[in-house]
Amino acid sequence: MGQVAQQVLRATGLRKAFGALQAVDEVSLTIAPGETYGLLGPNGAGKTTSISMIAGLLKPDAGTIEVDGRTMTPTATAAKAAVGLVPQDLAIYPDLSARENLRFFGRLYGLPKAELTRRLDEVLSVIGLTDRADDRAGEFSGGMKRRLNIGVGMLHGPKLLILDEPTVGVDPQSRNAILDSVEELATEGLAVLYTTHYMEEAERLCDRIAIVDQGRIVAEGTRRELIATIGEQDVVRLTVAGDAAAAAAACERLPAISSADAEDDVVVCLVDGAAAALPQLLAEVAASGASVSGVEVREPDLEDVFLHLTGKALRD
């Protein structure tokens, strides 16, 4: 078979509206085995809605989804068996132990008894809960609950693992452990779909990243490719006192500046040749009536790409 059949996930032209709100608008993406694909976007961008459709929890208004060569619909049990879902909100029984939670979902995924027993121990060690396996999940710390939540999603050995902001509320150490295990799963050939609004996570984990805003994929590619969309530009951050929006508008009029956005009391500009343009930039801000209290020049990152494409910060 050709290139097409090798994809674990093929989603084409997904659309979903809630009333008048177009939550997901023409989202298409493919993920190959061993590839980690990131959906990076702010709150309400439509990440969870897209994932719900891909996991067969929600029926798309339009578009098709294929997982491991099978069409995914809310009733497609064979396709669902190939997916492991780690929902954004915890989905575990607090009154059952870690082991009982895992066993319960393992049974629903149809794991045979012997395999279930083996996988239970494996997964418990991967998520670092071997010592607490028989304690009730309700008594766990936030990070431990998150880890159990992830364990349930990977227990049955899916072809596609979907993680919806799995690290929210997790301490840096646990977060690192989670990211490590996701990386390891990907090297074992798992296709991973990962949503986050942490740029660092997307940069570290994801082979390809889609930047999502208002239900649309506004840019897609590797980290390099995305940053290259900004060109060989520098990022200049000016901390201002006064009307930041007016200052940004003033900066944008300069030819060397391709975009300028105000974020609280900071104006972020994409500049061709920061060293040459800086004096002019400062003069424009002063002319707009604001005064500059700080200047920072650096290489652009995904956050800047996002700001450039949407005019918004990734996190509010």
Place this chain on the structure above:
Amino acid sequence: MVRIWTIARTELLRMLRDRSNIFFVFVFPLLLVVLIGAQFAGSVDARLGVVGPQDDATLDALLERLEAADGVAPVRMADEAALRDEVERGLMSGGILVPDGLDAALLGLDDVEVTFIGRPDATATSLRTLVAAELADETLAIDAVALLDALEPRSPAERDELLAVAALVGGQAPGITVAAQTLGSDELAEEFAGLGQFDLGASTQLFLFTFLTALTGGVALIQTREYGVARRMVATPTPVRVIVAGITGGRLLIALMQALYIVIATVLLFRVDWGDPLAATVVILSFCAVAAAAGLVLGAVFSNDSQASGAGVGLGIGLAALGGSMIPLELFPEGMRAVARLTPHAWANDAMAQIVRRDAGLVEVLPNVGVLVGMALALGVLGTWRLRAVLAR
């Protein structure tokens, strides 16, 4: 099937994990069976209605004796009609009609007939015996006093002698006879006749509690939804109908386990008679199905667990009261009895009444079973439909 069992068993396990559930599911029902049994057996003093003249020394003395006796509380009543009514309705355990001129009749050594009115039950019988005995003692005392007055003893020694003689004479003196009148034609009296002390409470409480537990179980279902677990189940290769069947099965399993427990515990602890085993089993099974389905509806319709638990407790107690699980249906006025027919409890209680008190078999209670199964199906369809809609969102 494996998946249905997995889900159902997990619901049961979660219920058993909750300490407060253990109390409400296992301890509380038995406490109420005991409480109702105590009330029914009248282990408090039996109330004895008394209709008679106001200023009769003999009657007053008799009332004093009865007050002092164990297990009886005499209550003066206005007239015979009121007395009969209260005895019939079970508010009085029995009553006596005392004619005018008891004193005079006694002193004239005439015969007087006191009428005892009671239901054909053990309490009435023992009450009648007690009344007769106290009356005889009182007659004896009166006779002795009358004799003393007539003979005017001159010394204490002579007085004692006379008293001893009077005691002998009094024992044979024509006095007061007690005629018994049994309200045997009364249906209510017959209804409860021969019923063991705890028999009434056991089945009515079984229905009250299995229904209540099933409704509050709806809260567990809402939690399952709130925890996101229900949605996650949908993400597994488990068809929604299997999930719904598992959840419903879990509610049913809990109801059946509780019912079985109450039956076994009341048989062992209180020797409760559950009548024909097949008929009782079928009635209990079909009632549990209604309860489980009602819990499903509650859990699917509400989305807030404190609202649902309020509604669950309210409905659980309200329907039970309306359906004769607190006061026997037979004591309901006609109109209320018709309203009660809307509750599954009424049909189940009526069926158990037939089985336990009238030795009915399965065939006789089939109409009740039919109604219960119908209710279970209607609620089950509604709950399943709602739950599927909720899960598919």
